[in-house]
Amino acid sequence: MLSNGVKRELTWLIGIVWLTVALSWITEAWTFWFVLLGCGYVVRHLWSMHRFEKWMQGDIDIHEPSSGLWSELCYLVSRKQRALEKHAELNFYRSEQFKAASMLLPAAVISVDKKNAIEWLNDQALDMLGLRAQDKGLRLEYVIRNPEFLSYYKANHYQKPLTVRLNNARVFEFKVIPYFETHKLLIASDITDLYNIASIRRDFVANASHELRTPLTVLHGYLELMQDMPHDDQWSMPLEHMNNQTVRMSAIIEDLLTLSAMESDSIDAEFGPVDVPSILNPLMVEAEQLLTERHTLKFEIDESLTISGFAEPLKSVFTNLVSNAVRYSPEGGEICVKWYKENEFAYFCVSDEGLGIAPKHLPRLTERFYRVDKDRSRVTGGTGLGLAIVKHVLEKHGSYLEIESTLGQGSTFCCKFALKPSIN
Numbered sequence: 001m002l003s004n005g006v007k008r009e010l011t012w013l014i015g016i017v018w019l020t021v022a023l024s025w026i027t028e029a030w031t032f033w034f035v036l037l038g039c040g041y042v043v044r045h046l047w048s049m050h051r052f053e054k055w056m057q058g059d060i061d062i063h064e065p066s067s068g069l070w071s072e073l074c075y076l077v078s079r080k081q082r083a084l085e086k087h088a089e090l091n092f093y094r095s096e097q098f099k100a101a102s103m104l105l106p107a108a109v110i111s112v113d114k115k116n117a118i119e120w121l122n123d124q125a126l127d128m129l130g131l132r133a134q135d136k137g138l139r140l141e142y143v144i145r146n147p148e149f150l151s152y153y154k155a156n157h158y159q160k161p162l163t164v165r166l167n168n169a170r171v172f173e174f175k176v177i178p179y180f181e182t183h184k185l186l187i188a189s190d191i192t193d194l195y196n197i198a199s200i201r202r203d204f205v206a207n208a209s210h211e212l213r214t215p216l217t218v219l220h221g222y223l224e225l226m227q228d229m230p231h232d233d234q235w236s237m238p239l240e241h242m243n244n245q246t247v248r249m250s251a252i253i254e255d256l257l258t259l260s261a262m263e264s265d266s267i268d269a270e271f272g273p274v275d276v277p278s279i280l281n282p283l284m285v286e287a288e289q290l291l292t293e294r295h296t297l298k299f300e301i302d303e304s305l306t307i308s309g310f311a312e313p314l315k316s317v318f319t320n321l322v323s324n325a326v327r328y329s330p331e332g333g334e335i336c337v338k339w340y341k342e343n344e345f346a347y348f349c350v351s352d353e354g355l356g357i358a359p360k361h362l363p364r365l366t367e368r369f370y371r372v373d374k375d376r377s378r379v380t381g382g383t384g385l386g387l388a389i390v391k392h393v394l395e396k397h398g399s400y401l402e403i404e405s406t407l408g409q410g411s412t413f414c415c416k417f418a419l420k421p422s423i424n
């Protein structure tokens with residue numbers, strides 16, 4: 001199929017040939033008419049080409065060749081140009097809409113290009129982060145100089161936001177969202193009030209727990225003394241109950257203090273190489289001495305596998321998971337503890353054939369005082385804080401708890417540690 005332009009041009013050509021033949025036939029001057037009309041045809045093309053070029057360069061406004069190929073070309077180019085203009089207008093409208101919306105956000109928004117230069121920033125970035133409009137075009141590192149922020153930004157791991165206190169004493173949560181493969185959007189929210197409330201809560205829990213420790217120790221001491229002293233039989237049972245409850249309260253207080261220490265980053269331990277087998281071997285002996293009457297315990301430990309981390313907190317992770325497996329398994333169930341290496345990771349897994357957990361509880365298990373079965377937890381001496389501690393310790397090691405469980409069949413709790421870890 002011929003295109004419209006070529007069809008139009010052919011119509012013209014046939015018209016000219018027809019005219020040439022007619023005029024030549026009437027005047028019998030064939031050569032004259034052929035040369036004249038041929039030259040006219042060529043000149044018309046050259047003129048149209050010249051006008052077209054000028055129009056494309058923008059030197060003349062409208063180019064409307066009378067007919068033929070050039071008219072079609074002009075029409076097509078104008079149509080394409082109109083579509084492009086519409087597209088550009090739409091893009092411009094969208095980007096203006098985005099800018100207007102982000103001006104209303106209660107957060108500082110900064111967009112940076114592939115060279116980390118600031119392309120655009122909203123008014124809140126000026127107010128909250130103390131940036132200036134002239135900072136546009138400067139590299140982000142030159143305008144936000146906080147060392148913690150810089151190492152977070154350079155590390156290129158943006159899964160978790162960064163919380164940091166800037167020089168203006170405000171606490172910000174920074175999120176970095178890469179886009180277009182080369183660009184990044186930085187969103188900073190002022191969370192000072194939330195942060196202060198959280199630290200007041202943390203301090204309150206830590207102080208209250210600390211203050212309760214001494215009176216409870218005194219109470220516990222006296223109760224033990226009273227148990228040892230000659231007393232009426234009717235007091236034996238209440239004294240034993242009271243003693244057990246003080247032991248339980250002490251355990252809750254110790255766990256609350258451990259959690260507070262985790263949250264406030266004041267871990268009483270050094271980050272360094274941890275010989276996990278040397279923690280697990282005594283744990284195995286302890287567990288076997290105490291529990292083998294009721295359960296079968298199986299330990300599979302890679303004796304050469306060590307990791308970097310905080311030794312004491314890790315010990316509490318392993319103890320908590322093994323003790324849970326024992327406490328939530330009926331008599332005779334098998335408990336399997338594994339410490340092994342796979343690819344570049346070390347795994348600590350505890351499987352049991354116990355009660356199992358319904359799927360609806362799984363997301364909430366690591367919340368403080370969350371218990372699937374409150375009565376059983378109390379009877380077995382649980383504080384309701386074990387898995388919350390596990391979660392916090394694992395976070396400090398850049399790890400998390402994976403739980404697989406089937407109600408009535410058993411559970412597997414696994415922690416995965418990178419062999420080249422980083423402190424969080």
Ligand code: ADP
Pocket residue numbers: 320324325328329352354355356357365370371372373377378381382383384385386387388411
């Ligand atoms: P607790 O001191 O009550 O055991 P944890 O934080 O250690 O508190 O555990 C939270 C809840 O998770 C427990 O109350 C229990 O219902 C459930 N749970 C933990 N481990 C297991 C397990 N191995 N099998 C079944 N349920 C478990």
